[in-house]
Amino acid sequence: MAHLVLLGIVYISFISLGLPDGILGVAWPAIRADMGQPLAAVGMITITMTVCSATSSFFAGAIVKRIGTGAVVATSCLMTALALVGFSYAPSFLWLVALGVPLGLGAGAVDASLNHFVAAHYSSRHMNWLHGFWGVGATTGPLIMGLALASRGGWESGARAIGFVQLTLAVVLWLTLSLWSQEHSKPPAEEGEHGKPTTFKPLRTRALWLAPLCFLLYVAAEMGTGLWAASILVxxxxxxxxxxxxWVSVYFGSITAGRFGVGLVANRLGNRRLIRLGIAVATVGALVFASHSLLGTASLAGLVLMGLGCAPVFPSMMHETVRRFPDDVARTVIGRQMTFAYIGGSVVPAAFGLLATWAGLAAVMPVVVVVLITMLALTATLDRLT
Structure with a gap:
């Protein structure tokens, strides 16, 4: 019973990780209007958060060894909650940038520690569902912010509401800390998992960097769309x-639904097939969303297609890493993948803002299409090398 309760707590923790991820893009048109900022200024916030997330992820393993996974997750959730509440009272744009520090530190620590914990104690099916619950948070956040924008409270009330939700989750995590210490068993590997012996091809240096580069491109496309879709539509x-x-909530909701569905068939279809299929569907979705001049309101269906396509890519790529490389090499590659993922989630979407300032918002999605096509080609190369 404790095993199942702890699994529920782990899922709740990833919901808290996803809650803030989609709200900045939804709120940014209103924030920049209130604070008199240019379109690309959001990059200062996202880059600050990314640097802090990458830093906390890098040190998360050492911290977990000292105080435990539960304490790290509970503390991180509290940090993000207080940062979000602070957002709602920020008197200037520079305060928003500064509050990106605790928000990024908390998010990075939860991401790294929970991914490691689930990989060590639960099956790959639960890894897919873990990222599905991230999608629950990423879907709910923009929905809350959208409702707040329609009210008198504006974006401030949206940030405050999500901050209070995070505070509630932090209390739950602190009250259940004892459960984490009881989790010592590791379920047997399921059919199709990496528990079975694997034959590796001779290592190619290019593969050691192609795998992280694929993460950079994927996260750039997924998060870049999530960040700029609202600005494009408005x-x-x-x-x-x-x-x-x-519609941003619909996008993240499609990712969420897709990941829960993938968890049911992942072992049967295999990681590589899911990765290729997901990228292809996401590319078609991005192309449809970019074709507003031809399709009109029907182009909104592209956000649904892109979300469904994105669903299996990140979890499947992460799970496939231990199949592509021997264990000692896989640990190094996974570290690079997380670093490149944070770069792709911040620097590239920020560059999209500069592109939008120079060429207009309509130029963003065609670039996303190019990014996804490039990723599909690199993935095929990586499959041949490994």
Whole structure:
């Protein structure tokens, strides 16, 4: 029973990780209007958060050894909660940038420690579902922010509401710390998992860097779309901020639904097939969303397609790493993958902002299509090398 309760706590923790991820893109049109900032200024916040997330992820293993996974997750959730509440009272843009520090530190620590914990104690099916619960948070966050934008409280009330949700989750985590110390068993590997002996091809140096580069491109496409979709819908297609927020929620909701579905069939289809299929569907979705001038409102279906395509890619790529490389090499590659993922989630979307300033918001999605096509080609190369 304690095993199942702890699994529920782990899922709740990843919901808390996902809650803030989609709200900045939804709130940014209103924030920059209130604070008189240019379109690309959001990059200062995202880069700050990314540097802090990468730093806390790098040191998370050492910290977990000292105080335990439960304490790290509970403390990190509290940090993000206080940062979000602080967002709602920030008197200037520089305060938003500064609050990105605790928000990034908390998110990075939860991400690294929980991914390691689930990989060590649960099956690959639960790894896919873990990222599905991240999607629950990433879907709920923009929905809350969209409703707040429609109210008198504005984006401030949205950040405050999500901060209070995080505070509630932090209390739950602190009250259940004893459960983490009781989890010592590791379920047997399921059919199709890496518990069975694997024959590796001779290592190629290119493969050691191609795998992380694929993570950079994937996260750039997924998070870049999540960050700029609302601005595209409001700024170049005339949609209201409330409706734009709802469509961003639909996008993240599609990722969530897809990941729960993938968890049921992942062992049967295999990681590599899921990765290729997911990238292909996401590419079609991005192309449809970019084709507003041809398809009109039907182009919104592209966000659903792209979300469904994105669903299996990140968990499957992470799980496939231990199949591509021997264990000692895989640990190094996974570290590189997380670092490159954070770069892809911050620097590239920030560059999209510069692109939008120079060429217009309509230029963002065609670039996302190019990123996904490039990733598909690199993935095929990586499959041949490993």
């Amino acid at each position: 700024g170049s297609r005339g949609m209201s901020p409330v409706n734009a927020g709802l």
